[in-house]
Amino acid sequence: MSVWDRLVGQRAVVEALTPAAAGRQMTHAWLFTGPPGSGRSVAAVAFAAALQCERGPGGQPGCGECRACRTVLAGSHPDVTRVRTAKLSIGVDEVRELVRRASLTPTGHGWQVIVVEDADRLTEHAVNALLKAIEEPGARTVWLLCTPTVEDVLPTIRSRCRLVTLTTPPPEDVAAHLAATEGAEPALASYAARASQGHIGRARALVRDPETRARRDQVVAIPGQLTGLGACLAMATRLAEAAKAEADAITGEVDARERADLDTSYGVVERGRRPREYAPAVAALERDQKTRAKRQYLDVVDRGLTDIVSVYRDALAVALGSPGVLVNEERRAEVERIAAAAPPQVQLQRIDAVLAAREQMLEFNVGVQLALEALMVRLWVPVPG
Numbered sequence: 001m002s003v004w005d006r007l008v009g010q011r012a013v014v015e016a017l018t019p020a021a022a023g024r025q026m027t028h029a030w031l032f033t034g035p036p037g038s039g040r041s042v043a044a045v046a047f048a049a050a051l052q053c054e055r056g057p058g059g060q061p062g063c064g065e066c067r068a069c070r071t072v073l074a075g076s077h078p079d080v081t082r083v084r085t086a087k088l089s090i091g092v093d094e095v096r097e098l099v100r101r102a103s104l105t106p107t108g109h110g111w112q113v114i115v116v117e118d119a120d121r122l123t124e125h126a127v128n129a130l131l132k133a134i135e136e137p138g139a140r141t142v143w144l145l146c147t148p149t150v151e152d153v154l155p156t157i158r159s160r161c162r163l164v165t166l167t168t169p170p171p172e173d174v175a176a177h178l179a180a181t182e183g184a185e186p187a188l189a190s191y192a193a194r195a196s197q198g199h200i201g202r203a204r205a206l207v208r209d210p211e212t213r214a215r216r217d218q219v220v221a222i223p224g225q226l227t228g229l230g231a232c233l234a235m236a237t238r239l240a241e242a243a244k245a246e247a248d249a250i251t252g253e254v255d256a257r258e259r260a261d262l263d264t265s266y267g268v269v270e271r272g273r274r275p276r277e278y279a280p281a282v283a284a285l286e287r288d289q290k291t292r293a294k295r296q297y298l299d300v301v302d303r304g305l306t307d308i309v310s311v312y313r314d315a316l317a318v319a320l321g322s323p324g325v326l327v328n329e330e331r332r333a334e335v336e337r338i339a340a341a342a343p344p345q346v347q348l349q350r351i352d353a354v355l356a357a358r359e360q361m362l363e364f365n366v367g368v369q370l371a372l373e374a375l376m377v378r379l380w381v382p383v384p385g
Contacts, residue, residue, distance in 0.1 A: 009169025021050035034166030037199025120152035168198035232376035
């Protein structure tokens with residue numbers, strides 16, 4: 001299986017990257033953009049594997065079978081560094097370490113590749129440190145930056161990068177991928193492809209986990225249950241609490257493992273005492289874990305809001321008589337009731353309200369419970385506009 005087979009519905013991207021991996025039209029900095037779930041980091045890692053592929057420029061780089069390809073995909077290649085943050089930002093100290101790593105001579109015949117999967121989370125000082133490294137790259141250094149849009153990085157950065165734009169893969173491509181890689185039955189694959197709205201990771205989770213499907217069903221049922229002020233407040237609380245429980249389940253196991261590893265590294269378990277350096281290390285770990293938990297919570301809430309938007313988009317499609325299958329085809333009767341209860345412009349107002357609430361929480365740090373309560377009331381009684 002070629003590394004390029006990992007890119008679902010991105011034929012144009014593969015056609016753009018393949019010549020560069022073979023040594024044609026190569027440059028030292030690349031910017032991968034695309035909506036969530038489109039596979040930005042997957043494309044960047046596949047490209048990194050192709051650059052290191054042992055078949056080399058004379059063959060078909062990116063075979064997926066040689067040792068270099070396999071170690072890149074596994075995250076263990078010595079000349080490929082991947083940066084993924086569970087925190088809200090990437091600081092200057094982390095970037096300085098990347099710059100130091102980028103200056104090293106590759107151990108093999110390929111490149112020293114630095115993949116920054118959350119380049120949109122770089123702090124101002126981190127961006128300045130990165131800019132200098134991109135302006136003065138090593139002869140065998142390649143930077144692969146991933147962001148949702150080109151506007152998420154400064155013009156000084158993007159002007160020095162070659163742009164690779166990914167799009168949301170069509171549902172039929174996602175469904176075919178799920179059938180091939182997960183063994184999903186056609187009906188389940190089709191549901192997951194539509195419900196995920198092209199987000200590959202989300203689609204896999206929907207196929208693999210019945211509880212994930214159940215949680216989504218509860219969220220997309222919310223628009224039909226906003227029948228009064230009390231219901232609005234109850235739905236806001238339900239969404240906030242469900243998101244918190246899911247986020248805690250995701251981060252709790254990682255937190256416990258990190259604390260156990262810290263205790264082991266300081267000999268707390270074996271020696272039965274805590275050295276002087278232990279307390280500051282615990283405090284730093286707890287700060288990082290708290291930041292990660294907040295980001296995970298917001299990510300889960302954000303995903304729920306995306307699911308709610310899909311209901312109103314479906315209602316708009318029904319009201320306008322648009323052909324095709326709905327995202328929430330399994331709930332068509334409920335969607336038709338929502339569409340019949342209010343004109344299309346109200347559905348647009350509701351979509352705008354969800355997007356505004358999302359911005360309040362993610363960009364302006366408004367409390368989740370407060371933002372969701374205000375949102376649910378506005379979805380029940382849209383503000384004329």
